[in-house]
Amino acid sequence: MPRQQYIWYNGKFRKFDDVKVHIFTNTIQYGTGIFEGLRSYPTTDNNIAIFRLHDHVERFFRSAQIYMFQIPFTSQQVENAIIETVKKNKLEHAYIRPFAFFEHKGISLNLLGKQMSVSITTVPFGNYFANKEKGIRCKISSWQRINSAILPPQAKASGNYLGSVLSVADAKLSGYDEAILVSDDGYVAEGTGENIFLVSSNRLITPSPEADILLGITRDSLIKIATSMGFVVEQRNVHREELYTADEVFFTGTAAEITPIISIDSRPVGKGKPGPITKLLAERLSHIASGADSKYAQWLTRIY
């Protein structure tokens, strides 16, 4: 029997199956929620640590600010609630999902001044992509990444992900593992829930915010880690054909961690298998997330 899990719901813990919302609530009808995705990892000193808690909670509040939604808790309260939820559920490898949403019923799209609810759910989590270790095969999506004239790409909002749903379906039905979206200018943006990096002549290249990416926290970690390892990291516009000729390509994300991409549009990337720099960076990131490198201690929040 798996251990009973609890959801933090508006300040109180409830049993996992006891949190229910009505079908006619605004967020279910219109996708008006905002959320975050974090991970916890077991540490080498027998603790459990949440990776970059503060940065995720900051982005949660930035998403709310962009949509003019009011989260009825302070960022400190949300941080504490996340720690308490991980502690209560005792999951070493958890995916943590803070969610702010509207429970009122009705068809109005005027949400100004409306009350939000907040929940924090944790689930046991391994690899997001089944083929993570071997590397995945991607397709450039026929759908473009949302842009900020339509929906704010830098907000992690539920409705923003409908484009990702279309792109995943498009990729899967065409026999690929995942999609890569381009911006409306035709530059490479990101995956459906991941940022993307290229390795070319030992340099790392990743699309800049102008390509309408979500500013990923793993992306930021990778830029800092790789720079401190002596790699040159360029943030700039990336043409689609650069993907086809890169030595290595990989995704970064809380769910994806570092996932090698071994082919794009049926063209093998490099030697068609995970490359040495991708592997090196993946090892570094997992070493840091396990608390083994004191230089990055500020990225980890130990729960005990």
Ligand SMILES: Cc1ncc(COP(=O)(O)O)c(C=O)c1O
């Ligand atoms: C659209 C999108 N891009 C990129 C990312 C990667 O962001 P992070 O590294 O903060 O998880 C995510 C995941 O949160 C995402 O949903």
